[in-house]
Amino acid sequence: xxxxxxxxxxxxxxxxxxxxxxxxxxxxxxxxxxxxxxxxxxxxxxxxxxxxxxxxxxxxxxxxxxxxxxxxxxxxxxxxxxxxxxxxxxxxxxxxxxxxxxxxxxxxxxxxxxxxxxxxxxxxxxxxxxxxxxxxxxxxxxxxxxxxxxxxxxxxxxxxxxxxxxxxxxxxxxxxxxxxxxxxxxxxxxxxxxxxxxxxxxxxxxxxxxxxxxxxxxxxxxxxxxxxxxxxxxxxxxxxxxxxxxxxxxxxxxxxxxxxxxxxxxxxxxxxxxxxxxxxxxxxxxxxxxxxxxxxxxxxxxxxxxxxxxxxxxxxxxxxxxxxxxxxxxxxxxxxxxxxxxxxxxxxxxxxxxxxxxxxxxxxxxxxxxxxxxxxxxxxxxxxxxxxxxxxxxxxxxxxxxxxxxxxxxxxxxxxxxxxxxxxxxxxxxxxxxxxxxxxxxxxxxxxxxxxxxxxxxxxxxxxxxxxxxxxxxxxxxxxxxxxxxxxxxxxx
Amino acid sequence: xxxxxxxxxxxxxxxxxxxxxxxxxxxxxxxxxxxxxxxxxxxxxxxxxxxxxxxxxxxxxxxxxxxxxxxxxxxxxxxxxxxxxxxxxxxxxxxxxxxxxxxxxxxxxxxxxxxxxxxxxxxxxxxxxxxxxxxxxxxxxxxxxxxxxxxxxxxxxxxxxxxxxxxxxxxxxxxxxxxx
Numbered sequence: 001x002x003x004x005x006x007x008x009x010x011x012x013x014x015x016x017x018x019x020x021x022x023x024x025x026x027x028x029x030x031x032x033x034x035x036x037x038x039x040x041x042x043x044x045x046x047x048x049x050x051x052x053x054x055x056x057x058x059x060x061x062x063x064x065x066x067x068x069x070x071x072x073x074x075x076x077x078x079x080x081x082x083x084x085x086x087x088x089x090x091x092x093x094x095x096x097x098x099x100x101x102x103x104x105x106x107x108x109x110x111x112x113x114x115x116x117x118x119x120x121x122x123x124x125x126x127x128x129x130x131x132x133x134x135x136x137x138x139x140x141x142x143x144x145x146x147x148x149x150x151x152x153x154x155x156x157x158x159x160x161x162x163x164x165x166x167x168x169x170x171x172x173x174x175x176x177x178x179x180x181x182x183x184x185x186x187x188x189x190x191x192x193x194x195x196x197x198x199x200x201x202x203x204x205x206x207x208x209x210x211x212x213x214x215x216x217x218x219x220x221x222x223x224x225x226x227x228x229x230x231x232x233x234x235x236x237x238x239x240x241x242x243x244x245x246x247x248x249x250x251x252x253x254x255x256x257x258x259x260x261x262x263x264x265x266x267x268x269x270x271x272x273x274x275x276x277x278x279x280x281x282x283x284x285x286x287x288x289x290x291x292x293x294x295x296x297x298x299x300x301x302x303x304x305x306x307x308x309x310x311x312x313x314x315x316x317x318x319x320x321x322x323x324x325x326x327x328x329x330x331x332x333x334x335x336x337x338x339x340x341x342x343x344x345x346x347x348x349x350x351x352x353x354x355x356x357x358x359x360x361x362x363x364x365x366x367x368x369x370x371x372x373x374x375x376x377x378x379x380x381x382x383x384x385x386x387x388x389x390x391x392x393x394x395x396x397x398x399x400x401x402x403x404x405x406x407x408x409x410x411x412x413x414x415x416x417x418x419x420x421x422x423x424x425x426x427x428x429x430x431x432x433x434x435x436x437x438x439x440x441x442x443x444x445x446x447x448x449x450x451x452x453x454x455x456x457x458x459x460x461x462x463x464x465x466x467x468x469x470x471x472x473x474x475x476x477x478x479x480x481x482x483x484x485x486x487x488x489x490x491x492x493x
Numbered sequence: 494x495x496x497x498x499x500x501x502x503x504x505x506x507x508x509x510x511x512x513x514x515x516x517x518x519x520x521x522x523x524x525x526x527x528x529x530x531x532x533x534x535x536x537x538x539x540x541x542x543x544x545x546x547x548x549x550x551x552x553x554x555x556x557x558x559x560x561x562x563x564x565x566x567x568x569x570x571x572x573x574x575x576x577x578x579x580x581x582x583x584x585x586x587x588x589x590x591x592x593x594x595x596x597x598x599x600x601x602x603x604x605x606x607x608x609x610x611x612x613x614x615x616x617x618x619x620x621x622x623x624x625x626x627x628x629x630x631x632x633x634x635x636x637x638x639x640x641x642x643x644x645x646x647x648x649x650x651x652x653x654x655x656x657x658x659x660x661x662x663x664x665x666x667x668x669x670x671x672x673x
Contacts, residue, residue: 133628
């Protein structure tokens with residue numbers, strides 16, 4: 001029953017603050033990790049067979065009685081559920097040690113699980129208004145999580161994030177209202193069918209513009225990116241990993257692509273807009289990252305750049321482009337989460353995020369240094385790691401689509417990425433060990449377990465990429481490649 | 494004509510709520526804007542939306558705002574900004590011009606609603622939009638947990654250690670140090 005993906009984290013989130021009264025650390029740690037492990041295993045074992053014959057619309061039941069809740073599970077939503085569960089599990093494992101000194105661990109896990117419930121609800125939604133609502137669940141939880149440390153910077157970043165996110169939500173809601181007025185419904189099938197029969201290209205263009213601004217703000221696409229470099233570095237490290245690794249992809253990229261490709265249908269004009277925004281994001285993010293001294297801020301700008309690759313791949317709409325975009329989305333979830341978790345380990349051990357003050361940390365933090373090197377090389381697209389294959393697929397897809405200039409620019413963007421990640425590695429881990437860090441110790445056990453797990457995944461996915469593509473990515477790419485016929489197939493549900 | 498007046502009142506008081514620096518007056522402006530919106534809802538036969546707008550937004554939330562302001566307010570007189578008094582009406586004017594030039598034509602292109610999902614309020618809420626209720630529970634719950642998490646007692650604000658904002662880079666306690 002795929003409703004469990006939403007209801008289990010929701011119920012656990014409601015229990016944790018109560019259980020936290022009896023056990024401040026052990027029970028919250030255990031239950032949050034058990035929940036995420038369950039969701040991960042459930043996605044692999046139980047949900048995977050359901051998409052064997054394409055997508056399903058599953059009705060939810062409550063104690064045997066049918067509810068009017070219909071959830072859409074297809075290759076694309078399952079791929080996102082799997083990615084969410086995998087990264088969230090690594091984050092909860094990491095949080096066991098990292099969140100010790102923040103206090104209120106039960107409340108932290110409760111908010112984290114609510115954010116996960118919101119993201120799961122969003123990817124299983126079969127209508128536009130459900131997408132909006134679950135996007136808000138994840139967003140409200142994320143505002144509090146960004147401000148969880150309650151310092152001046154955290155609160156300021158959270159407020160800025162809240163304000164811009166509210167603007168994004170207003171655009172999305174306005175677009176949904178116009179579509180409802182047009183088609184008389186909000187379910188994917190009704191909207192896709194209604195728009196096709198009405199032939200109202202001008203209004204669809206207007207709604208696409210609103211969605212582009214709304215979901216573009218959530219995804220931090222250039223020029224809607226200004227909130228991200230404040231919000232992501234200010235949050236506690238596991239939350240930075242969740243935001244950069246997952247939330248911008250789920251509430252931004254997933255929602256945008258589901259609507260544009262499966263409900264509206266991709267038009268040449270939209271392809272051009274998405275490709276231009278993608279390339280702009282790649283360069284603005286990469287060049288801004290080059291000039292950063294704060295390690296987490298550098299990673300945040302890098303997220304803007306990498307989201308550009310994802311949108312570029314998906315936006316061109318060819319089967320290979322979609323495959324490359326989705327693969328890069330998955331890879332970025334792995335290595336950017338890993339990099340943020342490593343940045344958190346460094347910050348916790350040294351008390352600084354300033355790259356100038358680091359240096360030689362590889363001697364005292366070998367695990368953090370090694371896993372960080374794997375992530376940096378992956379994100380820069382060095383073979384045979386996972387980031388190389390996804391960028392290669394996107395670039396080949398661009399060449400095949402006769403967008404050679406964009407392909408050259410994408411390669412150049414990757415060179416700049418390699419440049420600033422080498423700077424990061426050099427300044428943080430290599431060179432002479434700063435005297436102040438001689439007594440610094442490696443990250444605690446569970447933090448290291450989490451980062452090693454993600455680093456291993458980067459290597460394994462890179463080496464076994466044909467298997468990953470065949471088992472997880474191709475079903476998702478097929479769904480996006482089918483366009484509006486997917487939504488049409490669900491009319492009447 | 495009545496709709497137009499209500500809309501002008503709604504936008505004017507919304508802008509006033511942003512313009513005014515005095516929090517109490519700002520909260521009251523927001524409540525008045527909300528009343529205009531509620532009357533609009535009633536006028537357009539969205540009775541339930543009107544009731545919720547009046548009772549929750551204009552009523553309950555305003556009471557909460559005013560209580561919070563009364564509990565935290567200092568006696569210092571707030572000096573209202575003059576630049577905002579020019580910028581916001583100008584912004585409003587530009588929006589109005591865009592609205593008149595573009596929106597009417599745009600709305601004219603939207604055909605009449607086709608087979609709207611309809612029914613009584615209870616039918617729509619409980620039977621047709623059940624999944625939305627789960628989402629609403631999630632949003633309310635997230636709000637409650639946010640308040641619990643952000644107003645938790647007994648911790649020092651690390652940002653206060655460095656008023657220059659440099660705390661993010663340097664002011665963190667290394668491992669072994671504690672925020673408590």
